[in-house]
Amino acid sequence: MVQRLKEVDVVVIGVGMVGSIVAKELAAAGYKVVGLERGQARFTVPEFQSPAIHDELRFDVRKALMQDNTREPVTFRNQGSQVALPVRRWESFLPGTGLGGSMVHWNGQTYRFQANDFQLASRTRERYGKSFLDPDVTIQDWGVTYDDLEPHYDRFEYLLGTSGKAGNIKGQIQAGGDPHESPRSREYPTPPQKEHFQGALFRKAANSLGYHPFPQPSSNLSQPYTNPEGMKLNACVFCGFCERYACEHYAKSVPQTIILPVLLANPNFELRTGCQVQRINLDSTKKHATGVTYIDAVGREFEQPASLVITSTFAINNVRMLLLSGIGTPYDPATGQGVVGRNYAYQTMSTVASFFDEDVIINPFMASGASGTLINDFAGDNFDHSGLGFIGGAFIGAVNTNGRPIQYHPVPPGTPNWGKGWKQAVVKHYNHTVMFSLHGSSVAQRQNYCDLDPTYRDAWGQPLLRITFDFPPNDIKMAAHVTAKAVEIGKAMGAKQVAGNPRKGPYTVTQYQTTHNTGGTVMGDNPNTSVVNRYLQSWDVPNVFVIGASNYPQNASWNPTGTLGALTYWAIDALTNKYLKNPGRLVPA
């Protein structure tokens, strides 16, 4: 028995970062908005408080804040010729659940992509020629430019209070910042966080090699800050329990600290938690959405009619929502036709470990999620790729976030996996090792995509999302190149031993890499190669907007959240100033 509810103006699926911001703006503009969140409500007090929040076993190893994979996992295979099997335990990537979404457990690393990234396909052809790319690489332009997004990046950073040092303000290079960044209109809202020892060692070594180190832009704030919504944040204390944890201190910018209280105070908004949306409903023309169907926490089924549906769930869940709803043509890798699920990409992560003598005391446990130091000299297209046979790059940084010992106990290559030799190496190196992350771009590749699994189902009886992915040869080459550069920095730090660990295939779901899954509902100018237009509006069903990292046609060298925040405000601008005034297609199909 489906209960039909009273129609509202807007339904927002998923009340995480994107959902909170969109709902806040539309409710403030006078629209009746319902937010459907599958997880539970949770707030800094009482849910995120210490000492219970500082529990490595519960949050890191057992993944307490993550999507309930016993009910709703994904299936995975490396190649289309294999049988996809369920990811029975999360390891490689960790989508969150609950009010505030994955942002609750993020690290606060708040980057912008560069101008080049938004026009990657055309700029690559211009600079390196038409035949430079592997024909299986399906990168494309975004349909928006950096200049389109700059005001929205700015607004997002000021919402978060991001702590950093500008490197380029309106074309003027700023000492101490990242000289490679595209111009920003003003300085960061708050100054950079204090630099930890790993960062200082890295900075000196990078400088000695002629590179351009700068402080990691952090949304774990360096000082108290009041954002434009009137929300007050505190200074971060470098607790070392950031990613995979919630912040107890009101120091990490997450929906609970930056916007949710404002949203929840608006009577135009109604939050419903424990609501699992089954599908977006379409009318008989399949060109118009009538609302959504969801099942609540006690198993009752509801239809919520709405004039506008915004799906703002985690990237891969956005893809699944469209597939379950029959919105857009599913991608077929055999023909290259179809768009939903196309251009699924990831992030190509490599590491370098530098082992010092025991008189160099690192204290790895003193860190925020984003208090490192890094260089962009080998990121994006900041170096000449002629003759290298790949595009893209990685930032290299001493950006280690913690010393939580179940998962962090670095040992040199050749150390036994257990026994006395292992234990002695752990004791010897724990406090005397500097870890670099190499945060690499990820090209879209014809064979990598998402669709619905033919066999496995979720707890509600719906097909799981099936991910087919392996690292493109382009990215494996990139990882090897950049890792060699990072090893040189480790040596320049004076480490006794430097171990580079470039990413290699095959991609495996058994090892944590990053939760930067992108693509599958990509944006663009052409309905044959994109799911949504440049305003994130569905080409097929114009009263559905899809907002997430699923919009990225390929992934760049930086953490995706800053760009997603900018896209969110960009889409809000189009919604409030264009679409809602005159509902219809914002771009002719």
Next chain:
Amino acid sequence: MDKVTRRSFVTTVGAATVVPATALLAPVAHAAAPPAPAKTPRVAEPAQTTYLFFNAAEVLFIEAACERLIPADESGPGALGAGVPNYLDKQLGGAWGAGERLYRSGPWQPGTPSQGYQLPFTPAELFHAALRAIDRELGAHGTPFHEMSAEAQDMYLKSLESGAHDLDGVPSPVFFDMLLKMSVEGFFSDPVYGGNRDMVAWRMIGFPGAYADYFEAIDRHGVKFEREPMSLAEDAHGHIHTRQDIPANL
């Protein structure tokens, strides 16, 4: 740590808590650490584990095997001294053993290594199956694991790690991997979970545990952080953050 008599310790804890005398024996690494900033007693586990999950024969293997994986040495206690078997017992006997956070719907296929764990066993089922098979395998050769020399124990563990024993449906490397992972968890997780007794493993490497406040210390580069580690059972600050403008509940 200051000398603590049983009397004063029990007084601090309160009459309701039973503290075994062994908890008062400070290990070497512990005595070298600077004094705790006053207050709460440290978490203590009974030295004698009350096994709820493992049967008597399984205990003999688990205790001996864990101690080979993480042996006592000059740096401090190993798995046994840290209570790792107790951790394993409580985890396997609880929600984790029963398949917490494990998607358990079929159909079942072995898959490729990159697809991860694909067996139908819960961790509890996997341990019971594997341990029964190991007991039978070793029984046939005459010497139970716990009676072997340390060298022979290591050789047998290596054969599980990289060999292809079929342990009643469990490939031995899968069992070994789970045993090793859980032993490391028990060694380094908070003592509230029954391992890392008296925070011995944290002291060994210099991890301050749940203390988690380094605003003043972070830019004293290269300076060793000298403080007793803190368990979840303690509260370093004695305060709770509250903000009236944020609803605690909906």
